[in-house]
Amino acid sequence: MTASAGNGRNEASGMHTPLVVSPQDWHAAHGRLLAMEKAHTRARDALAAQRRRMPWMAVEKAYVFEGPQGRASLAELFEGRSQLIAYRAFFEPGVFGWPDHACRGCSMVADQVAHLAHLNARDTTLVFLSRAPQGDIARLKQRMGWTMPWYTVLDDFDWDFGVGEWHGTNVFYRDGDRIFRTYFVNNRGDEQMGGTWNYLDITPLGRQESWEDSPEGYPQTPPYKWWNWNDAYVEGAAPDKRWVEVSDAGEAAFRK
Template identity: 80%
Template sequence: MTRLTDDGQKGTQPDMHTPPVVSPQAWETALQQLLVKEKDLTRARDALAAERRRMPWMAVETAYGFEGPAGRESLLDLFDGRRQLIVYRAFFEPGVFGWPDHACRGCSMVADQVAHVAHLNARDTTLVFASRAPQSDIARLKARMGWEMPWYTLTDSFDADFGVDEWHGTNVFYRDGDRVFRTYFVNNRGDEQMGSTWNYLDITPLGRQEVWEDSPEGYPKTPTYKWWNWHDSYVANAMPDEKWVEVSNAGEAVFRNQPASAKP
């Protein structure tokens, strides 16, 4: 396989064993064969998310405290009035590589991947980051890196109690009135895929809350696609936009008419 060197000249990389180059027809055949396995993976991922929504909950009895931009906050406060809370433990504090200019490189990559939180908020879900750095340092870091997610300062044993005192991790909580429950936890390579709206919703107890999902009886569900909006246009408890419903219905009709082999 040839490649271009830094000076634009052709060079070779003899140790790189690349796949064969084939005709368009052979390439399309190979793609369709791979899609069968990819669709199996999608269905398995959906089934795993459905099982995750049926995991038992653990009551949180300790009154944990955090520092935020507005001062002292409780774990309940972090929900910001929503039913679901996702807390990512990011390492930004004295002793972490990069301090005081940067957070941990891995945690920073996670932060760079986070989609606009308005889409999560529209599904009754709040995402926050938490570290042991003071709020003044967190504000400085967020401004430098262009991060906008809420970011709190840990003040007690929350990180140790929830498995994130020595390594990054994502905890998920559910609020029922004033009661808080831990519903899920993921770290290591499971953590590295976080960032998209869908991956975050798939680890919550309520899921994406769309009609196609396999969820326990009575869980909230709305028509697929219809709740989507521009991130600066969500309005609490607003009905779906009629024009968007029309557009998405047309898209779904096209999808339904596709052959089964083209569907997930």
């Protein structure tokens, strides 16, 4: 393949495309970009480490939600786990798409949500919150194929936590009977949400893996070892010995 002398041009679209180069030049360019991408990854890890050291805010007010099984407190939304990620989705009268659809942007966020078993395995619960009645939420979930827990806001929760007039993701930690707000992101920050890793990176405990820079005493296990098929997690079970052997190679590559 011969390298172009200047930018290419896609005659069909009129786009000015990048150079067309030899395989050797392409790999060299990719190597330069990869170095920048690795630096970006390390910077993202460092930012997550600072997020785990952000001060907490005690939640002193009692909040009530409506779920499929009836009324529920904020503590009950945790489903017995220590961490709660709560996304405020716009689905209510007055929202574009009502009553057949939720907000298009919030619906795109919902479409990105990975299988919740992986978050649950890291002591973390994800819920969606809206002001729509439960009957409308159940109908919407069935139509769109969504399975995340989705509660109806009944009081000032959304206004108290920065999502009264916009979408946003709040993170909470439960220590016995006490609940703390630990993080909040909205606007374009919500674009990264949906994947297991990005969700865990905004929690106070993080991914809970041994390579992370976390405060002393935080729960941590070796990377890869806790991973499992979404239908095979068993609480308290030791990692599968065969998977440990396979993942050792992956852990070595992780350090590069």
